[in-house]
Amino acid sequence: MTTLETEGATEAGEAATPMSPSARLRRRVGLRPRPPGHGDRRRWAAPLRSPGLLAAYLWIAVILLAAIHPGLFAAGDPLRQDGSQILLAPGADHLFGTDDFGRDQFTRAVWGTRLSLQAAVVAVAIGLVSGSLIGLVAGALRGRADSILMRIIDIMLAVPSLIVSLAIISALGRGTLNIAVAIGINSTAGFARLMRSEVLKVSNAKYVEASVFAGHGYVRRLFKHVVPNASRSVLAAATMDIGTAILTVAALSFLGLGAPPPTPEWGLLVAEGRTFIGVQWWLSLLPGLVIVLTVLAVYRVGRSFNRGRTRVVA
Amino acid sequence: MARYGLRLLYGVIVVWGAFTGAFFLLYVVPGDAAGGLTAGADGADVKQLLAEQRELLGLDRPVWVQYWDALTGALQGDFGESIYQRRPAVEVYFESFPETLKLAFLGLLLAVVLGVTLSVVIELTNWKWARELLISLPPVAVSLPPFLVGLVLLQVFAFQLHWIKAVNDPSFGGLLIASAALAVAGGGSISQLLTANLRGALTSPYVETARNWGLSRFDVVVRHALKNAALPVITSLGTTVGVMVGGTVLTETVFSRLGVGRLVVDAVDGRDMPVVLVAVTISAVIFVAVNLVVDAVHPLLDKRIQWDG
Amino acid sequence: MSSPEVPSTERVSSSAPGRQSTPLLRLRDVSAEFTVPGRAPVPVLDGVSLDVEAGSIRAVVGESGSGKSTLGRVVTGTLPENGRVTAGEVVLGGRTLTGLSERQYRAVRGKEIGYIPQDALLGLNPLLPVGVQAAEPLRAHGVGSRAERRERVLDLFAKVGLRDPARLYGRHPHELSGGMCQRVLIAAAMSTRPRLLIADEPTTALDVTVQRTILDLLSELVESEDLGILLITHDLGVAAERADEIAVVKDGRIVRGGRTGEVIADPGDPYTEDLLRSSSLGFSGRQAAAHRLEYARTVPADSPVVVEAKEVGKTFTSRASRASRPFRAARSGPDTVTAVAGASFQVRRGTTLGIVGESGSGKTTLVRILAGLTPADSGTVEIDGEPVVHHRRGAGQAALYRKVQMVYQDPFASLNPRSTVRAILDEPLRGHRYGTAQERARRITELLEVTGLPAELADRYTAELSGGQRQRVAIARALAPRPDVVVLDEPVSALDVTVQRQILALLDSLQRELGLTYVFISHDLGVIAEVSDEIVVLQHGHIVERGPALGILTEPRTDYVKELLASIPGAAAPGPAAEARHDAAVLTPHDPAVLVGPGRSAATERTT
16 A cells, blocks of 8 residues: 555655646656645644644643743632632633632643643653763764663663653652652653664664765764664654653652642642542543643643654653 | 672662662652651750760761661662661551552552554544544643542542442442543553554565555555554553553542552651651662563564674 | 467467457546546546457556556446546446445455456455455355365465465465465456456566466466456567457556557557567567677777776575575574675776676675675675775765765655755755856756756755656766766666656766766676677576677577566567568677677677
8 A cells, every 4th residue: 555655655756746747757767746735834834724633732831821921811829819719610710620728720720730841841851961962972983882771771761751750850859850850860761772773773774875976074974874864753752741740740759749729730639639539520631631632732732743753641 | 680680789779779869869868757646746955856866766876877777778678667667668668568569459450451542543534624633632631630530530539420439449340440540641642652653664675565465454554564653652651651650640549549659748847767768769660670671572563682792 | 378488469360250249348438537636536547449359468558657557447446436437438348437436345345356366466355365265255155165165275275376276375475475376366367257357467566477377377377268358568578478458558548459460560550659669579689689690880999997896705694585495494593694605797988787687686785795885705796996895874975985986776766855956966965065056056057957957956855856856866866976977776666657757878878978887787697688799697696697798699509598588578479679680680789890899709708
């Protein structure tokens, strides 16, 4: 089916262009007209064609806005308590209801966005930078350096990440940014592995071998040909990883290892509402829904970057 | 076989590395168990009390001596005494281990069964909108925070239907619901990978051939494509098991079950080093064992592996 | 249809009468289209009509993108989800197939229509034993018990020329050679005794000598089983040699159809003529070599030796190649494979050395040693008197690569997809310190012009170019540092035949103008014959023949080379080149006039 689809595609390209006599001639001499829609324009138009992807982008835009300027969505103070309005059900005044201190849960969810998002992005940035460097060094040097680095990576992968995170957090102390550091250190191994395998794969490509004939040194060839092509899927993975990091940040906060209670943070909101799950279930589940939607949107966008490739989201 | 011996050696190195890493990570952590034990004391004698406790626990010795003791002890199965419970850490750990093992095993089983079934059903569904709906399930499953899934299940099954108890239900039903909470993310990730692989396998030339032999869609998918598509999933099972172990911590918290997960959270918190070391070492052993099994099984499923040497 | 030497025209006239009444397969005005999301549907087939008679072969010839594979899929009812038949009907033995439901079609597929895929090694499930797979059509259509199916498969294995069927039954595809896999697939297709066989490029992935035996087998089956075959191929040579009737497709239309002999004798259509000229039909080694000699005369006989290989050898440990050892035991330990042994040759400035060999012959290894990409275990290679030394990662090789450049087989793989043409051409210019930015820009324009590429292409990404254009870019890149020697590793085998022709012509004119020395590697003796002054024939890492092209092509001394020559598709069929043969006939290898040229000294070196 692959061959057929490509066949259809090339034919699509050719049929869509009106054939001028000169174009016909060029084809006869082996020159094909430029396939239409191959430029950057198409890449940017892609989200518009898929409603799911468009929705994902819109949701991310909303979330980013909420992180930068929470007052836009909820003008109130997330910490303001109101003894007369305890544990109210969701309604027009309180979209997500109120908690046991009478605080507006929606306002708290909005104001919690910044912290949760910040932590996720910092975590991925740490993992991406350190992991890619290790992977690049291992893949580029090969030989002994490679096998030593990879054994270390194996060891890092051998211990469940949650246990490592717990240990790191108890070393650094509680706090959302410390969670981010812990997650970042944890995801280093995954990025290192991915980067290394991409570097090895791309290094085997014929165009990398062919570049030796241009007379440049190894480092230049590495950065000109290998790194740009290898980093493509690493960056796509990093996008996906932001989603995973949001989940892990929330999980660690849920366990009480993040910011202390009055702070608005997504995972913490779910944890605090947990006591009332039997009756006031919305206190936990509505902030949880925000987490789910955000992670879904991030994964959707990540997958669109990663077209044709597969990756496990654990 | 020599190659397998080498793998075994690597496995041992990995376990040793995990043990050593955890030891030094906890060593650099400011404060130690003595601090935790003396937390209630006050006044001038805190310092003295602290020193006494440290001496008692052997924490005043040089780090290398402590490490050597811990390592040689661990090799004999002796990880020292849990600082809080005053009994061997191994004992403490294995007390809660069966609970977690049951949970994780059932969770993994459910994840594999659900994930594989979903992927196959997606490929066999002709109805376009039903198919679209099914395809959207795995990405949703991996986006759900495990603790949230647990809370929803708890709300529905404990508070609405009253099928299980909200706190530490000992029955099989309780275990099943808890492991279902654990299985959602794992099943989602298995199904996501398998669906993508199936799609790839179904466009490969040998499937084209099988189709042209007049095989039914079911035969094409299950008999020809599935096995090929499942190979990478089996390889990734090692990672999935690691994720499961992490997931048990959250599940045990939500369902208030007493397992290794809670034990480890508390141990790290209180710097109960022996218990943490046991947990880390056992986790690493499980990881290594699962991967060794996968390595051993893989050539049986795919004859090319052996051939490539 | 007994032997390929019988010209196809005679077969047609002898088998055709009496069969015209109802054809086995009839396509009437079939049109098909693909829907691409967000665009107008793309027509792929446009009013195609053709028949396949029982007991005959109908070839459908076309280049990539012509719609020929879609034609096969329309018959088997396996169009992808986004494709559909918009008009016309397909009738198999009086039964209309178009419009059948998937369930009804499934009863036809594999039962009445057999199918042979393109790449035999990929066409079999890697995880199932071949015997089990060959019985799948029987299983799918509920024929016989498990034991009976096994019996039938063993019979068929023997019938399609597989030795020791019982042992083979439980083997996995990776343990078999490509030719054996293709035989297994033929056995599977024949197991249900279909009346029609769709063969989609059945031999493209195979070595020429294997290709011939597979085609022989298909011809035999047509004869013995009264089978009709729809043979889809890009190679007019194969079609002309094997088919009773031919249909040439281009852009989804049949531009020329009819009896093979008539089509060949009178193409009557510019595209068919083009294809005919590009094919190896009526190939004559003598003529090709004689043609080449005209050029060779312009090269002085005492032209200096630029490339010299002395006793080059290379062995690899473990991982035996599939072709050389199909039955390697699964558990046996590491093994050594001789890739190249004792290879010696010289290439004079301005001439072309052709290296020909089938897969696993070691030609690629030899060439990589030549270019310093792989270290040799023994022997030396000198270029311009300087020894070629291998460096891991190519450190310090800049001086070598100012003199030697390489063009790879697959222009889709050898050009960085994220670079523009300009960046690709600029890279070697910078690397070899070629002048200022302005001078480099001028050189890039010049290179594009020399390789026949429009100047506006410079700022395109390679992903936007066609295969032919890409290969021109690759050639331009190789020419950038003004090298003496260009190593051409199968430079045309990934391209359509008409494009092949253009690239070969380009290479030829570049050699004349720039006085380049070529080392040209190919699996295709037809191509090698055309471009080479001297030829080296490799088999299993050993040079079996070496010498001036004309000598090897007209008087091969080994059976292997004779077989290679006989396997060139269409060589036996009369073609447009045939008339010209008389001109070449006056030249014999012993004619002293012929040997005046660069090949003289080497003539005595012919081994074996």
